[in-house]
Amino acid sequence: MTERLYYDNSYLWEFDGKVTRLRKGKKQGSWEAALDRSAFYPTSGGQPFDTGRLTFAGGEARVTDVETDREGEVWHTLDRAVPEGTEVHGVIDGARRTDHMEQHGGEHMLAGAVWEKLRGITIGLHLGQEDSTIDVALPDERTHLTEEEICLLEDTVNARIRMDAPIRCWFPSAEELAELPLRKAPTVQEHVRVVAMGDFEMVACGGTHPSSTGRIGSLKIVSVIPAKGKARVSFVCGGRAAALFRKYMRCADKAGAALSCPVDKLSRTASELKSRLAEAERKANRFETRELLEKFRQAEIPEDLKGIALAAVITEETDSRAVSAAVSEYIARPGKLLLLAAGERLTFARSADVKIDMAELIRRVGRGGGRPDMAGGAGIPECVNVARKILKTVIK
Numbered sequence: 001m002t003e004r005l006y007y008d009n010s011y012l013w014e015f016d017g018k019v020t021r022l023r024k025g026k027k028q029g030s031w032e033a034a035l036d037r038s039a040f041y042p043t044s045g046g047q048p049f050d051t052g053r054l055t056f057a058g059g060e061a062r063v064t065d066v067e068t069d070r071e072g073e074v075w076h077t078l079d080r081a082v083p084e085g086t087e088v089h090g091v092i093d094g095a096r097r098t099d100h101m102e103q104h105g106g107e108h109m110l111a112g113a114v115w116e117k118l119r120g121i122t123i124g125l126h127l128g129q130e131d132s133t134i135d136v137a138l139p140d141e142r143t144h145l146t147e148e149e150i151c152l153l154e155d156t157v158n159a160r161i162r163m164d165a166p167i168r169c170w171f172p173s174a175e176e177l178a179e180l181p182l183r184k185a186p187t188v189q190e191h192v193r194v195v196a197m198g199d200f201e202m203v204a205c206g207g208t209h210p211s212s213t214g215r216i217g218s219l220k221i222v223s224v225i226p227a228k229g230k231a232r233v234s235f236v237c238g239g240r241a242a243a244l245f246r247k248y249m250r251c252a253d254k255a256g257a258a259l260s261c262p263v264d265k266l267s268r269t270a271s272e273l274k275s276r277l278a279e280a281e282r283k284a285n286r287f288e289t290r291e292l293l294e295k296f297r298q299a300e301i302p303e304d305l306k307g308i309a310l311a312a313v314i315t316e317e318t319d320s321r322a323v324s325a326a327v328s329e330y331i332a333r334p335g336k337l338l339l340l341a342a343g344e345r346l347t348f349a350r351s352a353d354v355k356i357d358m359a360e361l362i363r364r365v366g367r368g369g370g371r372p373d374m375a376g377g378a379g380i381p382e383c384v385n386v387a388r389k390i391l392k393t394v395i396k
Contacts, residue, residue, distance in 0.1 A: 002074035003037040007169070007193065010101060010208040012039045013094045019086045025077050030064070032075045033082050039092055042066040042074050046125030046132075047104050047207045052092040056082060063090075097208065102238030103132045105167065105197075105209045105216045106157070110134065110235060112201035113156040115183055118149060123230065131222050131240070135230040143226035145233070150221050157219045164214030165198030169205075217241060288322035289329070296330045296338060301388075308354055310337045312388045314381045317343030327374065339388060341381040348387065349374040356394065361387055 005012055021034040033054075040063060043049045049066040054076070065077035082088060104127065111122035111134060120136040145153075171193050172180060186192045186204035196202040197213055210216055217238035224233050236244050252263045261269040292315075299311040311330070323342055330336055331349045337356065340347040346366050348358040350373055359375040362368045365386045368377015 001072050002035055004074065005037055005039040006041050006208050007206075009039075010097075010169075011211070013092045013097075015039045015090045017088055017090060019082050019084050019088060021073075022081060022084050027077075029079070031061075031078045031081045033061075033078055034073050034075055035088065035090075038066075038074050038076065039090060040066045040074065040076055041097070041100075041208050042068045044068065045205065045207050046107075047100055047127055050092050050097055050100075052090065054078065054082060054088040054090055056086050056088045099239060100127060101208050101210050102216050103127050103236070103240065104207050105213070106161075106219045106235065106237030107132060107134060108195065108197060108201055108203065108205070108209070109157045109160060109213065109216070110153065110219060110221075110233070111203075112183060112197070113153045113160075114233075116200070117152055117156060118145075120231070121184070131234045131236050133232050133234045135227060135232050137230050141229070143229065143231050145224045145231060150224065154219060154221055160198065160200055161213045161216050161218060163198060164212050165200075166212050167209050168196045169209060170194060220244060285319060285322045285325065288319055289325045292318065292322060292326035293330060296326065296340075308335050308337050310339070310388065310391065312339045312384050314341045314384055317345065320345075323347060331373070337391070339384045339391075341379070341384045344378050344380065346377045346379045346383055347374070348376075356391070361390065364390060 005015055015037065017035040017037045019033050020036050023032050024030075025032045040050045040052065041047065043066065050063070051065075052063045054061045054063060059080070059082075061078040061080045061082050063076050063078060066074060067077075068074050104125070107125050107127075114120040114122055114134075114136055118136075118138060120138045123135045123137060126133045171191060177186075177192055177194070180194060181202055182194070183201065183203045188204070192204050193206050194202060195205045195207075195209055215238075218241045219235055219237045220241045222234040222236060222244070224231055226232070249263075252266060255266055255270075256263045259266065259269050259273065295313055295315060296311045299313045300309045301312065323340070323345075327338060327340065327347055327349050330338055331351045334351050334353045336351040337354050338347070338349045340349075346362055346368060348362045350356055350358055352373065357372045359368075359370045359372055362370070362375040362377045362379075365383040366377050366379025368375055368379075370376050
């Protein structure tokens with residue numbers, strides 16, 4: 001079974017070992033190798049695998065995945081075969097490992113704060129490429145956190161990060177384990193590994209962690225949303241938190257420059273601009289509605305349709321809200337029948353006293369449907385003229 005070197009040193013980026021077993025990989029052209037000792041972390045507990053390379057006499061193989069089997073053997077997915085018995089030198093992608101340790105370490109501290117401050121129980125960790133998530137079961141079965149609770153958790157965690165408290169990982173004896181104040185019970189019965197952060201967090205975990213809380217950098221909660229009856233908390237730590245802050249500041253600066261206001265007044269300025277825009281849109285819609293109504297009236301055809309005023313209108317594409325308002329107002333009066341093509345959008349409507357099924361009519365000339373008094377769909381402008389000819393044969 002592979003000796004896992006990362007248990008003793010999470011910052012061991014290079015090591016020497018030997019290939020003990022080799023087999024074909026799951027993906028075409030890949031191979032899987034087991035080593036007698038390895039510092040590569042296999043996917044486990046929500047923390048993704050390490051990547052890197054194995055160098056040996058006569059070549060180099062990239063490590064693209066790492067996982068364990070049921071017997072606990074660590075298998076390294078390689079892009080080429082490395083024969084059994086080959087002495088290898090492993091080199092881990094330190095930037096990837098450091099990022100994972102920052103997120104994983106921050107998760108421990110966040111989960112500890114959630115339990116301490118809110119009595120929430122953390123269920124699982126998912127470390128994604130952009131952010132990480134934990135699902136929290138709160139005592140009152142809430143699926144959200146208030147802004148004050150989010151600030152409380154962030155302030156608690158970041159204050160403890162700044163303490164630069166030591167992080168210790170070890171395998172206690174059964175007697176010692178029984179006496180430890182773990183945040184929650186271990187999920188395994190044997191070879192329980194414990195992680196302690198200062199005097200404020202202690203839990204069983206087999207992952208890799210920074211040597212002190214200060215090396216986590218900082219933590220920022222990104223969002224809290226409902227998920228499967230729990231509160232799903234998304235967060236970033238360390239380098240990811242710094243990158244997110246830089247992104248937000250860049251966006252805020254650009255938005256402030258565009259709106260000619262300082263960043264701290266962006267929200268108020270945007271709200272005022274939104275209100276003014278909404279009022280401008282309402283005025284524009286009222287104007288478009290009046291224009292359309294006038295077009296409908298001017299288009300009424302003085303033909304003998306038994307007292308029905310038929311308006312056949314072809315116009316450019318128009319705001320749907322203005323169309324809806326104009327059509328509704330037009331057919332509110334008796335004896336009105338409207339065939340409208342606004343761009344490629346068709347609207348056929350009639351007054352309540354006109355007994356023509358407009359949904360059936362629109363289906364005969366284009367694509368669409370709706371109610372007998374008002375139907376909508378799509379078609380070319382010529383559909384209006386075709387529908388008009390059909391009506392002349394129906395209404396005599």
